[in-house]
Every structure is written in structure tokens, then in C-alpha cells.
Amino acid sequence: MLTLNRCMQALALCAAFAALPAAAETPQDILDGFTVEAKTEAPDFQGFDAERGKLFFNSTHGNDWSCATCHTSNPAASGKHAKTDKVIDPLAPAVNAERFTDLKKVNKWFKRNCGDVLDRECTSLEKGDVLTYLMAIQ
Template identity: 90%
Template sequence: MLRTHYWQAVAVCAVLIATPALAETPQDILDGFTVEAKTEAPDFQGFDAERGKLFFNNTHGNDWSCATCHTSNPAALGKHAKTDKVIEPMAPAVNAERFTDLKKVNKWFKRNCSDVLDRECTSLEKGDVLTYLMAIK
């Protein structure tokens, strides 16, 4: 009996060790934005990379755009406009850690949208930007 419990414990540990940490993928995050966008706008037709690129590179009533700190090339390093802190590339193709933690994604969209828009981004805006960033290879 004790031997059986021992081997069951070993098996459980082996499974836990072999299972990678549960992390979202950029597509998982985008799928969540899709659900939100359909709730916000019943006529939602999908995200658009070109619309995301325009949003990313243009200002929206303030002096800053996303590209102000992240550069117009999201595959390159950026630098915060005030602190000069280096910012890792935004494109998931060159930075595998991007858009793999929903909590971080929500935190940074909230903070950065506030800087750029003086409000939170809509799900459509977030989805368009993420679609654009995912298209960069």
C-alpha cells in the first residue's frame, strides 16, 4: 500500500515537472479581446492590422503615440520618452515574452492607453494593435 502511494506521488511530480507553466499565447489574448469586442459592439467585424498600425503610430489628441516610446518599428528596442528606460521589442515574433500574461497585458494597455488617449483603450483598439504586432515578422 505504501509503495503504491509512493509511485503515485512520483507520477504526479513527474507530470508537474513536465508540464510547462500555464501561459497565454498572443492568440489567446487576442481571442479574449474578440469576446470583449463582440460584447462592446454587436456588429464587430474583426480586427485589422492596418488599423492597428495607424493607431500605434499616430497621436490621438496628446503628444504621444505608442511609437513615441516603442518606435515605429515594433521589432526594435524602444526607449521610454521620459525615463529613457529601454523597452524590449513589442512584436511577439522577436520577443517571445510579449503578450503571454493577461494580467501584464491588461496592466500595460491600461497605463499606456491612459498616456496616449487619456482613457482606457477599447477592446477593438487593443485587438487591432495586437493584430498588427502579431503580423510583424
């Protein structure tokens, strides 16, 4: 039988664990999530493609901007926002270990940037192709 003191210790321990930050995702975890989404969007999904991602990243899509407009054609290098001139850290996870480790941030930035470049949200296939390309950069 637990004493009041042991119950208080157990509650304190639970509170301490609850206060810890959630484990960071890896770029592969994020990509795996895009895979699940892509299979839902297109039952004939055959996988992501780095070359298709590179082409998407460097192409304009009806607007004057591409992903490379701000992130440069070398995602291992720093970029600069086209309007604000704010420096943007490299996108390639190999040179920026913080990239693609927080699903909430990944979704936020894909939504915002796809809106700027495409005037719509990216599909899971587009996001997965781009991430596959970025993960291939060393």
C-alpha cells in the same frame, strides 16, 4: 483502499502540480480574448484590422504621445521610454517571444499605456487592432 503512504504521495503530487507555473498564453490566445470582449462591446464587430492597428499605434490621440513615441515606429526594434529613457524590448512577438504571453501583464500594460496616450483605457477593438498589427510584423 488507499494506504496512508499512498495518500501522502498523492497529496505531494498534487502540491507539486499546483506549484508549477500556469501555461503561458500565446498572442493568439490573447487576441481571441479581445475578440470575445469586442463582440460584447459592439455586437456588429467585424474583426480586427492590422492597418487600423498600425494607424492607431503611430498616431497621437489628443496627447503628445503615441504608442510609437516610446516603442518606435518599428515595433520589431527596441524602444526607449520618453520620460525615463528606460530601454523597452521590442513589442512584435516575432522578435520577442515573451510579448503577449501573460494576460495579466498585457492588461496591466495596455491600461497604463492607453492611459498615457489616450487619457482613458483602450477599447477591446483598439487593443485587438494593435495586437493584430504587432502579430503581422516579421
